[in-house]
Amino acid sequence: MDDFLKPQVIGTRRSFLKTTGAATLAFVSPPLLNETAAETAPMQSEHVWLRINGRAYALDLDPRTTLLDALREHLALTGTKKGCDQGQCGACTVIVNGQRINSCLTLAVMHADDEITTIEGLANGDDLHPMQAAFVRHDGLQCGYCTPGQICSAVAVLTEHKVGWPSYATADVASAPALTDAEIAERMSGNICRCSAYPNIVAAIREVAEGGRS
Amino acid sequence: MKPFRYERAGGVASACSKAARPAAKFIAGGTNLIDLMKLQIETPAHLVDINALPLRGIEETPEQGLRIGTLVTNSALAADMRVRRRYPLLSQAILAGASGQLRNKATTGGNLLQRTRCPYFYDTTKPCNKRVPGSGCAALAGLNRTNAVLGVSDNCIATHPSDMAVAMTALDARVETVASDGATRTIPIDALYRPPGDTRHIETVLAPGELIRSVVLPPPPAGRQLYRKVRDRASYAFALVSVAIIVAHDSNRVQGARAAFGGLAYKPWRSTDAEATLADAALTRASYDAAGTAALKDARGYGHNDFKLLLARRTLRAALADVTGTI
Numbered sequence: 001m002d003d004f005l006k007p008q009v010i011g012t013r014r015s016f017l018k019t020t021g022a023a024t025l026a027f028v029s030p031p032l033l034n035e036t037a038a039e040t041a042p043m044q045s046e047h048v049w050l051r052i053n054g055r056a057y058a059l060d061l062d063p064r065t066t067l068l069d070a071l072r073e074h075l076a077l078t079g080t081k082k083g084c085d086q087g088q089c090g091a092c093t094v095i096v097n098g099q100r101i102n103s104c105l106t107l108a109v110m111h112a113d114d115e116i117t118t119i120e121g122l123a124n125g126d127d128l129h130p131m132q133a134a135f136v137r138h139d140g141l142q143c144g145y146c147t148p149g150q151i152c153s154a155v156a157v158l159t160e161h162k163v164g165w166p167s168y169a170t171a172d173v174a175s176a177p178a179l180t181d182a183e184i185a186e187r188m189s190g191n192i193c194r195c196s197a198y199p200n201i202v203a204a205i206r207e208v209a210e211g212g213r214s
Numbered sequence: 215m216k217p218f219r220y221e222r223a224g225g226v227a228s229a230c231s232k233a234a235r236p237a238a239k240f241i242a243g244g245t246n247l248i249d250l251m252k253l254q255i256e257t258p259a260h261l262v263d264i265n266a267l268p269l270r271g272i273e274e275t276p277e278q279g280l281r282i283g284t285l286v287t288n289s290a291l292a293a294d295m296r297v298r299r300r301y302p303l304l305s306q307a308i309l310a311g312a313s314g315q316l317r318n319k320a321t322t323g324g325n326l327l328q329r330t331r332c333p334y335f336y337d338t339t340k341p342c343n344k345r346v347p348g349s350g351c352a353a354l355a356g357l358n359r360t361n362a363v364l365g366v367s368d369n370c371i372a373t374h375p376s377d378m379a380v381a382m383t384a385l386d387a388r389v390e391t392v393a394s395d396g397a398t399r400t401i402p403i404d405a406l407y408r409p410p411g412d413t414r415h416i417e418t419v420l421a422p423g424e425l426i427r428s429v430v431l432p433p434p435p436a437g438r439q440l441y442r443k444v445r446d447r448a449s450y451a452f453a454l455v456s457v458a459i460i461v462a463h464d465s466n467r468v469q470g471a472r473a474a475f476g477g478l479a480y481k482p483w484r485s486t487d488a489e490a491t492l493a494d495a496a497l498t499r500a501s502y503d504a505a506g507t508a509a510l511k512d513a514r515g516y517g518h519n520d521f522k523l524l525l526a527r528r529t530l531r532a533a534l535a536d537v538t539g540t541i
Contacts, residue, residue: 044220046220087316099318101315102245106248107241153314165292165293166309170309173302185449189313189450190450
């Protein structure tokens with residue numbers, strides 16, 4: 001793997017931009033030029049340590065930075081995708097303290113004490129996480145843009161199901177429901193796939209839930 | 215997003231005093247607030263993070279109800295076995311809202327205080343009395359199919375989007391708050407939301423810096439509970455109409471009923487008219503229709519949302535039939 005994909009400690013957006021070259025810089029500059037300095041200048045810079053995929057990163061962040069932007073723009077962890085940036089599509093799903101969340105709707109500075117897992121943290125070296133392998137086996141994707149979010153979400157769905165959480169598809173909310181296809185679909189409804197690979201996504205999740213390759 | 219100063223509150227008192235400053239806001243889950251900040255509809259100068267406050271527990275009350283800390287996530291509340299067994303209506307309502315990811319972040323207090331999903335509140339090119347007081351209401355003559363039909367005014371026809379709050383309204387929940395001067399008070403959930411007046415941007419009776427500390431559920435009333443939601447998609451969509459009902463009945467007649475609607479008004483709409491109509495009513499379709507007619511008697515459509523008058527009646531009827539096992 002290329003060094004770019006394995007960041008150690010990366011300080012600021014500026015240092016990241018330096019490493020990624022003029023093309024990225026040109027891309028991010030125009031919006032900055034169109035607004036007044038007063039509007040874009042941060043009122044404070046917040047020092048924060050983020051623990052991501054078992055590794056600690058020190059960052060100085062404008063508090064406006066979402067967790068998603070911290071991952072992608074400051075740490076080069078670009079596996080987590082920005083889709084709608086408003087909590088509707090699920091492409092930005094990451095696992096925080098064992099629970100899936102939309103990283104676009106939370107500020108990075110609010111996660112100083114948290115254990116964050118992104119798609120980059122699921123595999124063990126070259127060994128894919130069982131959910132990743134199942135998505136490959138079942139062709140649970142077409143364009144692949146939503147896939148990191150789908151997989152992070154699916155991994156957390158299995159945990160939620162294992163501890164007995166009900167869903168809207170659960171007829172008796174006091175019961176511990178079986179993970180039927182209807183339950184999987186309902187629990188995954190926060191992850192949109194524009195290619196509509198849903199049947200294969202459900203099949204991949206079902207396979208992992210049932211304990212492996214079917 | 216406009217720049218703001220981010221501060222972590224170490225205790226309830228300091229959180230309240232920090233948030234009592236002009237243009238200060240609490241942040242807990244942030245799923246609604248951050249979205250609105252990106253659109254510059256919310257532009258706080260100070261953001262007071264309350265996540266470190268010890269308000270994340272669910273405890274039994276002496277009267278055998280539950281006290282829910284304001285930071286309890288929607289997921290944790292819906293999954294709590296005491297809630298699932300004694301207040302299944304509340305679990306159902308929460309699980310009917312948002313997505314798994316959002317419910318993991320969204321909190322109890324934040325859910326109550328979420329802003330409307332009226333498309334004209336979100337569209338900053340259009341007038342909106344909530345967003346820009348005095349600018350007018352583009353929804354009145356606009357694409358208003360998701361808007362309110364009860365408790366409306368010509369200043370605003372926005373709905374409150376919560377499912378959770380509808381169930382809590384049927385359960386007679388009480389909201390416990392603490393103000394920046396340390397004063398505490400208990401507000402019946404039905405009195406939390408201000409009706410549309412001349413100040414549509416002020417949506418609740420809470421004072422600046424007043425923090426929802428907890429929500430208390432009284433012991434569950436007798437009867438079966440049900441939350442029924444109708445929406446444009448099978449999952450992950452706001453209610454067009456929803457209803458939370460609790461019905462006690464024998465084999466022939468209703469003994470007592472509660473009904474609250476979502477998607478119809480600026481707040482979860484408890485219908486005492488429907489409840490009065492249902493008292494001692496026969497378990498028949500005619501009774502259920504009469505309750506729906508009573509609930510909607512003061513309703514007013516604005517064109518695209520006229521369908522809600524009929525849909526609300528049908529949703530109530532279907533819920534009553536389901537919960538009583540009749541027709």
